[in-house]
Amino acid sequence: MLLGTQRINAAGHLEIGGCDAVELARKFGTPLYAMDEASIRERCRAYRRAFERNHANSEVLFAGKAFLTTAMCRLIDQEGLGLDVASAGELHTALTAGFPPDRVCMHGNFKSLRELEMALDNGVGRTIVDSIAELNALNSLAAERGGTANILLRVTPAVDPHTHKYIQTGKIDTKFGLGIDTGQALQGVKIALECANVRLRGLHCHVGSQLLDTEAFELAANMMPQFIRQATASTGCPIDELNLGGGLGIRYLERHDPPSIDAFAETLFARLTENFGEIKQPLPKIMIEPGRSIVGEAGTTLYTVGPIKRIPNVRTYISVDGGLSDNPRPALYEAEYSAMIANRAEQIPDVTVTVAGKHCETDNLIMDIALASPQTGDILAVQCTGAYNYAMASNYNRFTKPAVILVHDGDAEVIVRRETLDDLTAHDVIPDRLRD
Numbered sequence: 001m002l003l004g005t006q007r008i009n010a011a012g013h014l015e016i017g018g019c020d021a022v023e024l025a026r027k028f029g030t031p032l033y034a035m036d037e038a039s040i041r042e043r044c045r046a047y048r049r050a051f052e053r054n055h056a057n058s059e060v061l062f063a064g065k066a067f068l069t070t071a072m073c074r075l076i077d078q079e080g081l082g083l084d085v086a087s088a089g090e091l092h093t094a095l096t097a098g099f100p101p102d103r104v105c106m107h108g109n110f111k112s113l114r115e116l117e118m119a120l121d122n123g124v125g126r127t128i129v130d131s132i133a134e135l136n137a138l139n140s141l142a143a144e145r146g147g148t149a150n151i152l153l154r155v156t157p158a159v160d161p162h163t164h165k166y167i168q169t170g171k172i173d174t175k176f177g178l179g180i181d182t183g184q185a186l187q188g189v190k191i192a193l194e195c196a197n198v199r200l201r202g203l204h205c206h207v208g209s210q211l212l213d214t215e216a217f218e219l220a221a222n223m224m225p226q227f228i229r230q231a232t233a234s235t236g237c238p239i240d241e242l243n244l245g246g247g248l249g250i251r252y253l254e255r256h257d258p259p260s261i262d263a264f265a266e267t268l269f270a271r272l273t274e275n276f277g278e279i280k281q282p283l284p285k286i287m288i289e290p291g292r293s294i295v296g297e298a299g300t301t302l303y304t305v306g307p308i309k310r311i312p313n314v315r316t317y318i319s320v321d322g323g324l325s326d327n328p329r330p331a332l333y334e335a336e337y338s339a340m341i342a343n344r345a346e347q348i349p350d351v352t353v354t355v356a357g358k359h360c361e362t363d364n365l366i367m368d369i370a371l372a373s374p375q376t377g378d379i380l381a382v383q384c385t386g387a388y389n390y391a392m393a394s395n396y397n398r399f400t401k402p403a404v405i406l407v408h409d410g411d412a413e414v415i416v417r418r419e420t421l422d423d424l425t426a427h428d429v430i431p432d433r434l435r436d
């Protein structure tokens with residue numbers, strides 16, 4: 001399976017963004033995250049085209065939690081998308097990159113007072129309020145500043161998507177948002193309307209992640225207009241904006257077949273138009289905040305293959321020079337990946353192996369994958385690692401985080417430098433009493 005600008009070059013090597021993957025590994029070292037700029041831009045444009053074609057009053061925001069660096073913020077800004085951030089650190093990254101704050105949405109189920117202040121003081125476009133306590137806190141902070149906070153209220157429409165249980169967030173049993181079924185969402189709308197320093201612009205919901213069909217989105221597109229009808233009937237106040245979150249899935253494996261962005265948008269707007277028609281209300285501004293489906297397929301992680309352990313009649317392990325610390329998703333969600341030997345990319349995979357990371361845990365990156373006779377020293381390219389890989393990387397076992405490079409038209413540039421061993425100890429402090 002080849003994704004984005006990936007192809008096999010004359011040397012029989014995997015090429016990404018016009019760059020030979022084996023050459024990238026030699027030049028920048030491994031493990032290495034390579035992000036394909038053309039693929040990211042193409043997905044941003046596909047989203048904007050599809051949404052604007054279906055509804056002029058729509059906005060696409062990139063969910064920064066999937067992959068955020070200052071260079072990524074520049075790309076997203078250039079492509080005209082908004083940005084969804086979920087922490088002080090993500091907001092700081094956006095501001096440092098010069099991303100326009102009025103196109104930023106601030107998320108989080110527990111924003112600290114400092115984070116709320118940061119959002120207010122920097123003129124963040126929308127704060128997505130997750131609870132009534134947060135609503136009151138934001139109202140007081142805005143009042144202290146003599147200003148108004150523009151908010152969306154996050155509600156949970158009790159949609160139960162077919163995805164891994166850890167990435168279902170629109171169900172009733174979730175820490176996020178105010179439940180529609182429990183009456184808390186309506187209560188939240190009423191309280192928001194009473195807050196003098198808060199302006200309720202609309203509603204937000206997010207039903208889940210890595211969704212490979214449109215069913216859960218369609219359920220949300222059925223339930224949200226019903227709730228809007230209920231909310232406007234009981235308060236008399238219009239809801240002008242509806243943010244439907246992210247969640248569209250990607251092709252981690254050949255058998256994964258997510259809807260195209262076009263097909264997804266068509267189906268979503270068909271449902272929304274029908275349902276808003278039924279409640280006799282105009283379609284509000286529709287916002288969407290995809291993460292994975294913008295950056296996931298654009299990322300490839302390159303590793304060097306180390307020791308190979310053959311256990312006769314049981315399994316063959318090939319160890320690579322990364323693992324849990326650069327990609328915790330297999331351990332977290334039993335996530336599956338495709339991979340190939342980058343230096344023999346044209347060779348038919350003929351041996352089934354398990355790719356093991358080098359951490360002191362059951363650190364299996366890929367179980368039972370067919371690869372082309374892997375050997376020590378080969379470069380293994382794991383595909384679809386652009387979302388929630390660098391973003392979730394850790395220093396477990398005191399591993400240094402890999403570099404991130406952006407590949408484009410045959411050029412490769414570092415956008416996050418590889419951590420050094422000294423970076424690892426830079427924040428450590430030895431109390432004086434332990435010095436002797």
Ligand SMILES: Cc1ncc(COP(=O)(O)O)c(C=O)c1O
Pocket residue numbers: 063065066084107169206208209210245246247248289290291292293387
């Ligand atoms: C509120 C919200 N919006 C957007 C996203 C992005 O989802 P995805 O990367 O699946 O598109 C998430 C992911 O968990 C989320 O929680």
